[in-house]
Each structure stands twice: as structure tokens, then as C-alpha cells.
Amino acid sequence: MLFRPDRQDFRLIGLYTARVIFGVGLAMLIPAAVAAAAREFNELFAFLIAASLAASAGRAGELALFTRAPLRTSHGLAAVALAWMTAPVFAAIPLLLSGHYASYLDAYFEAMSGFATIGLTLANDLDHMARSVNLWRHLMQFLGGQGIVVIVLSIFASGGVRVYSLYSGEGREEKVVPSVIRTARFIWRVALAYGVIGTLALWAALLAAGMSPVPGLYHAVNLFMAAFDTGGFAVQSSSVAFYRSAAVEAVLLPLMVAGAFSFALHYQLWQGRRSELYRNLETRTITVSIVGVLLIMLIGLARTGTFTELAPLFRHGFFQAIAAHTTTGLATVPGRLYVTDWGVLAPAMLVTAMAIGGMAGSTAGGIKGIRLGLIMKGLRRDIRRVLLPENAAVIETFHSTTRRVLSDDMVRAAATILLLWLALYFVGGMIGLFYGYNLQLALFESVSAASSGGLSVGLVRPDLEWPLKIIYIAQMMTGRLEFVAVFALAGYAVSVLRGRV
Amino acid sequence: MKRMASVQLHAAGPSRRRARSERSMASGAVTGILAVILATAVLALAGAIIAFAVAMVF
Numbered sequence: 001m002l003f004r005p006d007r008q009d010f011r012l013i014g015l016y017t018a019r020v021i022f023g024v025g026l027a028m029l030i031p032a033a034v035a036a037a038a039r040e041f042n043e044l045f046a047f048l049i050a051a052s053l054a055a056s057a058g059r060a061g062e063l064a065l066f067t068r069a070p071l072r073t074s075h076g077l078a079a080v081a082l083a084w085m086t087a088p089v090f091a092a093i094p095l096l097l098s099g100h101y102a103s104y105l106d107a108y109f110e111a112m113s114g115f116a117t118i119g120l121t122l123a124n125d126l127d128h129m130a131r132s133v134n135l136w137r138h139l140m141q142f143l144g145g146q147g148i149v150v151i152v153l154s155i156f157a158s159g160g161v162r163v164y165s166l167y168s169g170e171g172r173e174e175k176v177v178p179s180v181i182r183t184a185r186f187i188w189r190v191a192l193a194y195g196v197i198g199t200l201a202l203w204a205a206l207l208a209a210g211m212s213p214v215p216g217l218y219h220a221v222n223l224f225m226a227a228f229d230t231g232g233f234a235v236q237s238s239s240v241a242f243y244r245s246a247a248v249e250a251v252l253l254p255l256m257v258a259g260a261f262s263f264a265l266h267y268q269l270w271q272g273r274r275s276e277l278y279r280n281l282e283t284r285t286i287t288v289s290i291v292g293v294l295l296i297m298l299i300g301l302a303r304t305g306t307f308t309e310l311a312p313l314f315r316h317g318f319f320q321a322i323a324a325h326t327t328t329g330l331a332t333v334p335g336r337l338y339v340t341d342w343g344v345l346a347p348a349m350l351v352t353a354m355a356i357g358g359m360a361g362s363t364a365g366g367i368k369g370i371r372l373g374l375i376m377k378g379l380r381r382d383i384r385r386v387l388l389p390e391n392a393a394v395i396e397t398f399h400s401t402t403r404r405v406l407s408d409d410m411v412r413a414a415a416t417i418l419l420l421w422l423a424l425y426f427v428g429g430m431i432g433l434f435y436g437y438n439l440q441l442a443l444f445e446s447v448s449a450a451s452s453g454g455l456s457v458g459l460v461r462p463d464l465e466w467p468l469k470i471i472y473i474a475q476m477m478t479g480r481l482e483f484v485a486v487f488a489l490a491g492y493a494v495s496v497l498r499g500r501v
Numbered sequence: 502m503k504r505m506a507s508v509q510l511h512a513a514g515p516s517r518r519r520a521r522s523e524r525s526m527a528s529g530a531v532t533g534i535l536a537v538i539l540a541t542a543v544l545a546l547a548g549a550i551i552a553f554a555v556a557m558v559f
Binding site: 189190193194197253254257258261266269270271272274277283287290291294295298299302303310313314317318321322 | 528539559
């Protein structure tokens with residue numbers, strides 16, 4: 001059966017995209033208010049112009065495309081992808097007008113990096129950026145991070161087993177709580193709880209580090225959004241290293257871990273089911289992966305002689321391993337040092353950690369723990385099948401909220417998504433090689449962009465070749481939406497090109 | 502009097518349930534956040550042991 005969408009389908013996709021754009025316009029009023037309070041009048045006008053454009057375009061789209069037709073899953077998926085492409089178009093306007101970006105493409109790159117919670121930046125002279133513009137960078141991460149979780153757990157999951165298996169590699173639906181509204185409400189409740197506690201703890205740590213109260217609060221709010229939404233933008237160009245504070249780093253660590261936890265796991269823990277923490281297949285997989293990455297990374301650092309004392313070896317090694325594995329991308333050392341001072345093994349482990357990423361249904365990116373866990377379980381089951389007599393029934397089970405029996409479909413779906421991820425990393429790496437960068441740099445930056453890792457070895461900079469900027473933008477979006485939504489939008493686009501409308 | 506008491510009890514029902522639900526949500530939040538801190542602390546402990554062992558060997 002051929003896929004033949006009609007005009008009504010496109011109206012629905014356009015309508016929901018228009019609503020998202022209207023929302024982006026409204027969100028810009030927050031940095032506009034900060035600009036007014038901080039007497040940054042140029043930035044205030046820039047935000048008002050961009051907010052007016054986004055809100056007008058969004059409202060006009062809503063009025064022109066309004067329909068009462070029901071939203072199907074394929075509409076929702078295509079609308080998500082289209083919204084993720086068009087939201088940065090408007091969000092980039094105040095960035096461009098701030099004068100910190102060399103071109104509109106750079107500003108669009110930054111906005112995509114924000115909404116996709118990547119953390120790669122093309123900003124010039126970040127240390128002198130207006131407070132309102134810097135807040136907008138971090139706010140985009142918060143909106144994008146929380147938004148993607150709501151989308152994954154409501155639209156993707158409501159699409160039934162087929163869509164969710166495409167997303168998570170598991171042949172099951174995963175709704176945190178039964179209704180979309182209650183799911184969204186729980187997600188925002190968790191964010192609010194961590195927001196209040198995390199911001200206060202960061203503020204206290206920054207005050208202890210010698211910062212004044214008002215700038216301290218400003219940095220704390222931004223750092224919270226960067227850490228909890230596994231974003232990785234920072235207020236200063238030297239990232240977390242700017243603060244030179246172990247207390248700040250200690251507060252950021254659990255926030256990054258919380259961001260990489262799936263909201264299904266948060267829900268279980270908030271229901272008092274603490275055993276889920278050590279019984280869940282995904283937490284076990286991620287824990288083993290973090291410990292493995294850390295072990296090899298620290299061996300690499302020790303052999304290279306990067307840190308001669310135990311304390312900095314642990315402090316920087318552990319922070320960077322967690323920042324990479326949770327795909328946050330905050331840094332306690334300048335990125336260039338990964339190439340010049342960290343040898344080969346440690347950066348390779350950072351790439352591995354970013355590539356694996358956090359948990360499905362969290363703000364983290366990457367392949368995701370559940371997929372690796374399912375593939376390892378499948379491998380174990382196959383080895384047992386080989387070793388045991390032919391007539392033996394080999395059943396492999398795993399724990400994810402409840403005890404489940406591993407099926408061939410689950411392993412196949414997880415392996416398919418894993419291959420797509422590896423292909424995405426590979427394509428970006430190859431194009432980097434085409435532009436003459438060595439394998440280490442090209443692969444590091446490609447994995448960082450696609451996995452939403454955000455750590456950089458310095459290849460992403462304003463004078464980067466423009467085709468590579470576009471490739472990284474495409475990688476950021478595809479990785480953030482985890483293929484399924486992008487495939488849905490591509491399906492609609494192909495049907496238009498083939499005249500099947 | 503009986504009817505009044507019944508009305509009052511009925512009126513208090515949902516708010517009591519809400520209060521109980523909010524209490525359980527607050528204690529759930531504490532459990533959830535403590536679990537995240539505990540998980541980070543366990544990872545940090547593992548990291549410290551690995552760092553110590555690596556520093557000893559190399």
C-alpha cells in the first residue's frame with residue numbers, strides 16, 4: 001500500500017508546528033524581561049522583534065491552517081521534526097542581532113544546539129555576551145530538553161508498539177503515567193523540584209566560591225538548565241573551569257545524573273520503588289558502562305602523565321566521564337587539551353561515553369543504555385542456546401519497571417537502531433575527514449554533535465567550513481529526534497516530491 | 502446534626518485525599534532525589550577507588 005497523504009495531513013502538521021513557533025515567541029519574553037531589568041536595550045528590542053515575528057507567524061499559521069481533524073501519530077512525528085527545524089529559525093534572530101555570531105547560519109547552529117541540548121557553540125566572545133542573550137541560550141536547552149521528554153513519552157508512546165519500538169528498540173509502549181497530560185505534569189514537577197533545589201545548591205556553592213549574590217544567582221540558574229537538561233552550554237567560554245570550585249562541580253554531578261535518568265525511572269523512584277535503581281536493566285547497563293569508561297580513561301590519563309597527582313586525576317577524570325556519558329558536555333578542562341595533553345585512550349573513552357549516552361526517555365542523547373542492555377541480553381541468550389542441549393528452552397528475562405521476557409523482536413529492533421546510530425556517527429566523521437581533519441578530531445566532533453554530547457576538541461568554531469556546519473546541524477537534529485520523527489517528515493516530503501499528494 | 506456532620510465529612514474528603522497525595526508526592530520527591538544523590542555518590546566512590554588503584558599501578 002502506497003503512502004498517499006492529502007492536504008488535510010499537511011494542514012495538521014503545519015498547524016502543530018505553528019503552535020510550537022507561537023510558543024517559542026512567547027518564551028522569548030522571558031529573556032526580554034531580563035534585558036529590560038538589566039538595561040540591555042539593544043537586546044530588548046532584538047527579543048521583541050524576534051518574539052513578534054515568531055508569535056505573528058505562529059498565530060497566522062494557526063488561523064490559516066486550523067482544522068478539527070484528529071491528529072494521528074504520523075502527523076505528530078512529522079510535526080515534531082518540522083517544529084525542531086523551524087523553531088531555531090526564529091530563535092536565532094536575537095542571537096544574530098546580538099553581534100556575537102558571524103552569520104545567520106552560525107546563529108541557527110547555536111539555536112539548534114540549544115533546542116537539541118547539544119552544547120556545541122559558535123559564539124564569538126562569549127565572556128562578554130549580554131546576560132539576556134546568554135540566558136536565552138540556556139533557556140532553549142531547558143525548553144528543548146523538557147520538550148523532547150514530553151514528546152517521547154506522549155507522542156512517541158501514544159503511537160503504539162510500532163512507533164515506540166522504532167524509538168526505543170523495545171517492542172512495548174512506555175507511558176510513565178496513563179495520560180499524556182499527567183505524564184507532562186509529572187515531568188514538569190520533577191524539573192521544578194530539581195530546579196529549586198539544584199539552583200539553590202549551585203547558588204550556595206557559587207557564593208562560597210566568592211561570587212556576588214546577583215551574578216551568582218544568574219550563573220546558578222543557567223548552570224542548572226545546562227546540567228539538568230544535559231545541555232552543556234556555559235555562561236563563560238571556559239565552561240565549569242571558570243569557577244575553579246570543587247563544590248560547584250560536586251553539585252553539578254548529581255544534576256547531570258538526574259538529567260540522564262529516564263523519567264520512567266524517576267517516576268518509579270518517586271513512587272518509593274527504590275529497588276528499581278539497581279534492578280532496572282538500563283541503570284545496570286549504564287553503571288557498568290560508566291565504570292568501564294572511567295577505568296580505561298583513568299589508565300589512559302595515568303599512562304600519559306596528564307595528571308601527576310591523585311586528586312586532579314579523579315576530579316577531572318570523573319567529572320568529564322560523567323559529563324560525556326550523560327551527554328551534558330560541561331567541561332573542567334579546555335577542549336583542546338583532549339588532543340594535546342590527554343593522549344589517545346582517554347579521548348577515545350570520552351567519544352565512547354558520548355556515543356553510548358544516557359537512558360531512553362531522558363534528556364540525554366546517544367545510543368541509550370536500554371538498547372545496549374537488550375543487545376547484550378540477546379547475545380547472552382544466544383550463547384546459552386549454543387552451550388545448552390538443543391531441546392532446552394532458553395528464556396532470558398530483564399527488569400524494566402516489571403520483569404519482562406526478552407523476545408527476538410526486541411533484540412532486532414535495538415540492533416537496528418544501534419546500526420542507525422553508528423551510521424550517523426560514521427557519516428559525520430567521514431565528512432570531517434573529507435575536509436582534511438584527522439580521524440580523532442572528525443570522529444570526536446561528529447559523535448559530539450549527533451549524540452548531543454557537546455564536548456569539543458576545538459573543531460567547531462566560527463571559521464569552520466559551512467558545509468560541515470550544515471552536516472552537524474543535521475546530525476544534531478537527527479540524533480535528538482532519534483530518527484523516527486525525521487523519517488516520518490522525510491516520508492511526507494518524498495510523497496510530495498513523487499506527486500502522491 | 503448528623504446530616505451536617507455527614508456534609509462536612511463529605512466536603513473534607515477530597516481535600517484530605519489531596520493533602521495525602523501531596524504529602525506522598527513530597528516524600529516521593531525526597532526519595533527520588535536522594536536516590537539520584539546516592540547513585541552519584543556510589544559512582545564517585547567507584548571512581549575514587551579506580552583512580553587510587555590506577556595511580557598506585559602507573
